[in-house]
Amino acid sequence: MIGAAALGSAILSGLLPFLIALVLCTGFGATTPAVAADKVLRVLAWPGYADPDVVKEFEARYDAKVEVTLVDSDEALWAQVHSKDTPPFDVLAANTAEIRRYAEANLLAPLDLASLPNTKKQLPRFRALGSIDGLTSAGKVYAIPFTYSSMGLIYDRRQIPVAPRSMLELWNPRYRGKVLDFNSAQHNFSFTALALGYPHPFQLDAAQMRAVAHKLVDLRRNLLTYYTLPEEATAFFIQHKAALMFGNYGTQQVELLRRAGADVGYVIPDEGALAWLDCWSMTRAASDKPLALAWINYMLEPAVSALLTQRQGLANTLTEPAEGSANAHIVWIGPVEDIDRREKLWVRIVSGDRSERF
Known part of the structure; x- marks a missing residue:
């Protein structure tokens, strides 16, 4: 004789295959095709470009998941794009010199401007894409x-009441141990070349490269340290009472420092400043080009x-911008003569190699 509990178990056991089939056929349960999970956009960007609330709004609007990877240097950006440890990225943010580098390496896809209607809202000088070096090809x-x-x-x-006139002030002995510099081969060689008066800071010959390398070795005497992220630079500047800093992130760093309570000034030196x-x-x-284009349009x-x-x-x-710099000498960064050469020299400079060895 079968008890009630046993009978119920037998009935459920017999019905189980039927219930599973019913779930599969009617589209309920874990086997339901996941639309949002299948739409993933992988973004490679700099801090502040894709904040969580901005990402969340895009995800809700396009029913997609956005995975953001942040970088702190051009070298890190290049390394991430070539990494075999992560899935390929769909969109990336880079400066014009790097864009040309990526395009020449056949890493970028041409953009359909018809899918980017927000470009019509940009200032005229940024809509003239052909006039900006590195953005177009063929x-x-x-x-x-x-x-x-x-x-x-x-x-x-407080330490420098009168605004410095030259980037060469970074080498002034009075600021020994009070200088912060950005950890990057590309920009250090270029801004130092500009400070030394070289007319083509992105295209240095062998003698100029050697002179710049020696100058960057000399800069170590004044350095508190090198930084990568703007938040890191803010902490170093305030905690260690730095006097001067090469502002790789420019006005972004000024804003962070002032919000943190620092009384800082910002100047474009007489010899000019690089700009990105x-x-x-x-x-x-x-993998999903329409979604990638939607992201770029959304950013605008x-x-x-x-x-x-x-x-x-x-x-x-x-x-x-609220504060214009119409009279300032701005030098838009461009492709350099030999990226690998600069990076190898920079590794030696940062590691403490002696000047006479260059």
Whole structure:
């Protein structure tokens, strides 16, 4: 004789295959095709370009998941793109010199401007893509301007009441142990060449390269340390009472320092300052090109671009900056003569190699 509990168990056991089949056929349960999980956008960017709330809004609007990877240097960006340990990225943010490098390496896909209607809201000089070196090739567009800043000199007003006139002040012996420098081969060689008066800071010959290397070795005497991220630089500057800093992130760093209570000034030296223009590009490896284009277009929405200025102190490409620098000597960064050579020399400089060995 079968008890009630046993009978119920037998009935359920017999019905189980039927119930499973019913679930599969009607589309309920864990086997339901997951639309959002299948739409993943992998973004490679700099701090402040893709804040969590900005990402969340995009995910909700396009029913997709966004995975953001942040970098702190051009070298790190290049390494991430070539990494075999992570899935390919769909979109990336890089300066114009790097964009040309990526395009020449056949890593970028041409952009369909018809899918980027927000470009029509940009300032005229940023809509003239053909006039910006590195963004176009053979009539095709590979990048859209997003944000920019000069790379000037940041100084502590309490220690330096009169604004410095030259980037060479970084080498002034009075600031021994009070200087911060950005950890990057590309920009250090270029800004030092500019400070030394070389007319083509991105195209140095062998003698000029050696002279710049010697100068960067000399700079170590004044260094507190090298930094990578702007937040890191802010902490070093305040905690260790730095006097001067090469502002790789420009006005973004000024904004962070002032919010942290530092009394800092910002100046474009008489010899000029490097300036970067960061752009969004789509990679050839993009798995969902319409979604990648949607991201670039979304980044150019007025509310999103405005956050660059409100939160980061960076200029955007839709509105004129509040504080113009019309008379300043700005040198937009360009491709350099030998990236590998600069990086190898920089490793030796940072590691403490002696000047006479260069």
